[in-house]
Amino acid sequence: MKTLKGTIASLGSLLLLIVVTSCSKEETTTTENELELVSVKAKKETLESQLKKVNRATMRYHSFEQAKKAGYADPYPFNPSIYVPNMGFHYINVGLIDGEFDMEKPEILLYVPNEQGQLKLVGVEYAVPKAISPTPPEGFVGDADHWDDNPNVAGGSWTLHAWIVEENPNGVFAEFNPNVPFSDPSDN
Numbered sequence: 665m666k667t668l669k670g671t672i673a674s675l676g677s678l679l680l681l682i683v684v685t686s687c688s689k690e691e692t693t694t695t696e697n698e699l700e701l702v703s704v705k706a707k708k709e710t711l712e713s714q715l716k717k718v719n720r721a722t723m724r725y726h727s728f729e730q731a732k733k734a735g736y737a738d739p740y741p742f743n744p745s746i747y748v749p750n751m752g753f754h755y756i757n758v759g760l761i762d763g764e765f766d767m768e769k770p771e772i773l774l775y776v777p778n779e780q781g782q783l784k785l786v787g788v789e790y791a792v793p794k795a796i797s798p799t800p801p802e803g804f805v806g807d808a809d810h811w812d813d814n815p816n817v818a819g820g821s822w823t824l825h826a827w828i829v830e831e832n833p834n835g836v837f838a839e840f841n842p843n844v845p846f847s848d849p850s851d852n
Contacts, residue, residue, distance in 0.1 A: 809824055
């Protein structure tokens, strides 16, 4: 009895497959276009969901004290960090520089002093040493992220900024952000 039911079910599936594949070329083209649009939208949603993941993972670092407790430190402990125009201060977690891209564990946090002089998180930066990875890592989904060849990080690294807090009119992955002050606001 089970074999007969299985055979009937298989024949029903085969019949459905024949009906579906007998569509006209015009209908197939429309379906392919619709699938392509869904695919493009899915990629965008995937990038958005990845950026939301980064935001959630770094939320605690809005408190600079929490960032220090997590191992993010001034790269120049005997000389205060240099303010980089349109980027801010860079605080590095050396323990995360391992040659792997992990979107939820950026190697560098970017801060700018607010009106009260307290450091405010504005973005993150990823660093993958070129000695470990001679080519830029895959990074985020899509082709919007462009890794920079940065000789100043870990003896030469591929670096990628992600402006997850301070919106960047040049794009979330642009190296410089015109919305970040050119000079250290606490110097004024």
